[in-house]
Amino acid sequence: MRLPxxxxxxxxxxxxxGLLGQRLVHRVDGVRLAGIxxxxxxxLGPLDAASHAYRGRxxxxxxxxxxxxxxxxxxxxxxxxxxxxxxxxxxxDPQAVLIRAIEPTEGIEQMQLRRPKATLLTQISSGPxxxxxxxxxxxxxxxxxxxxxxxxxxxxxxxxxxxxxVTTSRIGIDYANEWIDKPLRYYVRGNAHVSVP
DNA sequence: GTGTGGATTATCT
DNA sequence: GATAATCCACACC
Numbered sequence: 001m002r003l004p005x006x007x008x009x010x011x012x013x014x015x016x017x018g019l020l021g022q023r024l025v026h027r028v029d030g031v032r033l034a035g036i037x038x039x040x041x042x043x044l045g046p047l048d049a050a051s052h053a054y055r056g057r058x059x060x061x062x063x064x065x066x067x068x069x070x071x072x073x074x075x076x077x078x079x080x081x082x083x084x085x086x087x088x089x090x091x092x093d094p095q096a097v098l099i100r101a102i103e104p105t106e107g108i109e110q111m112q113l114r115r116p117k118a119t120l121l122t123q124i125s126s127g128p129x130x131x132x133x134x135x136x137x138x139x140x141x142x143x144x145x146x147x148x149x150x151x152x153x154x155x156x157x158x159x160x161x162x163x164x165x166v167t168t169s170r171i172g173i174d175y176a177n178e179w180i181d182k183p184l185r186y187y188v189r190g191n192a193h194v195s196v197p
Numbered sequence: 198g199t200g201t202g203g204a205t206t207a208t209c210t
Numbered sequence: 211g212a213t214a215a216t217c218c219a220c221a222c223c
Contacts, residue, residue, distance in 0.1 A: 041204070050204070061219055079217030081205050098204055117207070129205045172204050195205095 003154045005147045008069030008088060012042035012095035015069070015088040017186050021160035024102055026152050028136045032106050035125060035135075036157065039101035039187040039194045041170045043085075045094045050176035053094035065094035070147040074132075074139055081129030082137045086146060086154075100128045100171075100185075102135070103193040111135070127195040164189050171196060 003022060008015055017040075025034045043051040045065075052062045052075070064073045065087055073085040073096055088095040102125040104111055111124050111134040118124045118134075125131040146153050167183045174180060187194045 043204075052204085059220070075204090075219090076217060078203060078205055078215080080215065083204065085204085100204085127205070133206095170204070175203090 012088040016040040016042040016097040023155040034106035035102035035104040038191045041098040042184040043096045049179040050173040072144040074142040082132035122192045126193045
């Protein structure tokens with residue numbers, strides 16, 4: 001069963017924790033690529049110095065962050081990596097969740113073709129850039145609605161209980177001043193597909 | 198119109 | 211630990 005709109009219409013922290021353990025599915029060329037989300041980060045919007053929507057910044061790039069919860073926000077990082085984000089909350093409240101790592105479950109052979117450098121299963125999608133490559137995420141997916149799309153969506157599996165969630169500060173946001181150390185990164189305890197345990 | 202730098206990864210020492 | 215790869219949105223003129 002697909003996660004409903006109401007799942008996404010919550011704060012980024014709840015959506016980030018709630019996405020752990022759920023299954024991301026991308027249909028590409030008739031093949032189903034899927035895996036369990038095991039690492040996320042919450043970006044809280046205008047007040048969050050690490051967020052692209054900091055101070056209410058609204059540009060061509062950040063526009064979809066202001067859309068309905070469940071919208072996909074893709075951006076290109078370092079000129080090479082497609083980062084997959086899920087918009088949280090509702091219209092005009094630009095909160096988002098970065099999907100940082102996934103444990104592959106379906107279409108693994110297809111993923112390996114897209115990740116030739118990965119020799120271990122745990123290297124295929126253990127990081128936001130790796131995941132973008134393995135799941136064939138591209139900028140054209142920007143703006144897709146996870147709550148209605150048949151190409152890209154999240155299926156409900158069992159939830160991860162709170163004591164299995166590890167909370168740390170976010171990665172790669174050294175510019176974010178007092179927001180650097182906020183505990184907004186979440187991952188499944190003991191999971192081998194997490195980017196930085 | 199131009200210059201800058203990043204929510205990263207892989208490979209090198 | 212250091213560095214290259216590689217792009218375009220953004221800021222500023």
